[in-house]
Structure formats: C-alpha cells, structure tokens
Amino acid sequence: MPRIQWAALPRGVREHLLDRLRTREIRAADVTALLAWINTDPELPEGNWCKDFGTFKLAGEGPIPKTFLSKDQPCLGQLSTNPKSR
C-alpha cells in the first residue's frame, strides 16, 4: 500500500491551505487532526482517495496528495474517508 509523499504536494496547494487557515476558513482543531493523521503514516488506496477533516478535505491519488477541498466540495473518484493508519 502506498504512503503519502508529501514532497509531491504542489507548493501552491500547500500555500493555499495555509492561507485558508489564516482566515479561519479552516479550524485549528481540524488542522491539528490532519497533523495527527499525517503522523500515523497512513496506508492509502492505489486510486483516488479523500479524507474528511471537518472544515476541509484532503484528496489524492495513491501516494500523491493533490488538493485540499472545502468542506462543501464533493470528493471525486473512489472515496476512502478513512485511509488505514498504522
């Protein structure tokens, strides 16, 4: 099972998340939950996946994190709301 390759996250996507965090569109508790989930080094599906953190969602494909969605945006493709942690 693939692991997330954070180095592959486009810088613009990363900066956009930090911008939304600054304006409180994303809650501090939710981004803390993201960090705790990242630290589990989760196993991910081979295809598209999506993880819901409340005020935002993280979407990716296999090991590649692709984008952060707003809470109202639907996840596309194969949905996995709880990628396996280890």
Next chain:
Amino acid sequence: MRPDSLVGVQQHLGDRPYGIRDYTVRADLPGLDSADSREGMIEPGLNKMLKFIEFLEEIERNGQTVVIEGADVERLVERFGSQVRSMGLWNKTTDGSVEVPMANIIAAAEELGDRSLTEAVEQLKTPVELTGILNRSAAAEQLIETLARIHLQQFRRQVEGYQDSSDPSAVDRLRGHISKELFGA
C-alpha cells in the same frame, strides 16, 4: 557511564554537543552505599527528582532537542504505535527522525508524577539503548503518550497564534513552523 550512553539519540545545542551523558549525579548523600556511588547512579526519592528537574532545567535553558533517529523511530512505532511520531517534529520528508524538545520532556515528566518520573529518569540515565529502555517499560509508554499530547497541543496553539496574530513577522514565523510540521517544508 559510557560516552554513548544514549545510543540512537543525538543531542544538539547549536554547534556545541551537550548531552545527558555530561550529567553526573552525586552519590554521596545519606542512604547510599558504595554501589550507588558509581557514576550514573541516581539518588532515591525526592533528591532524585530534584536532581533530575535541575538537570532538565539546565538543558531546557540551553534549548536542547533530543533527536531520535529514523530507524529507531520506526522500531518504537512497531512497539508503541504511531503516536511515537507525534512526540515531536517528525522529519517525514527527509530521514524520518523525530525532534523532541527537552522542555517537553520536563513537562511530561512533571505530569507523570513521582513514581513514573523516577522510572523515566532511570530510563534516560541508564547507559543502554533508548529503544531498549522504552521497549521494557510501562512508564515509557506513558511518557510517549504524554509527549505526543503535549506536542499536538503546542501545534494547535501555534495554529491559533497564526490565526490571531496581527504581527506580520510572527505570522510568517508561525506559517513556516506549521508548514514544516505538516508537510516537511
């Protein structure tokens, strides 16, 4: 005490290495026999705790960080679970090491209380591999859990500070910290 008393753990203080191994506990207090006088032994009861706290305060003042190497991190994860990576800054995009501020170890040890603190002290001061110590001790699991909780709470406070601050330099600094924690860059 062997100079490599904390195998698998590197301690950094700028350019000057300073480690737990540099600390020698006095063993000339009442109640200690000759066997306790060897370097590295620690004193019983309150004296032990006070010495430990003094020791930790000293290295806290120096801003010291304990770095657990990536291979040791993964061995600890196998034993204790993924919270090991939350004990500090996990360098996920580089060598997989975890950086644990000594100030957090102080806070965790104080929170654990006397008995667990004593065991934690012994773990930190015993001249064997840190991973081996952690694999044997119930207090080690408590210490890991407490450190992970402290670190995540600190991260959340950093995020709240990032959201609340009107100081551009503080915002930039916190944004950098948050990005490094989350994405490694």
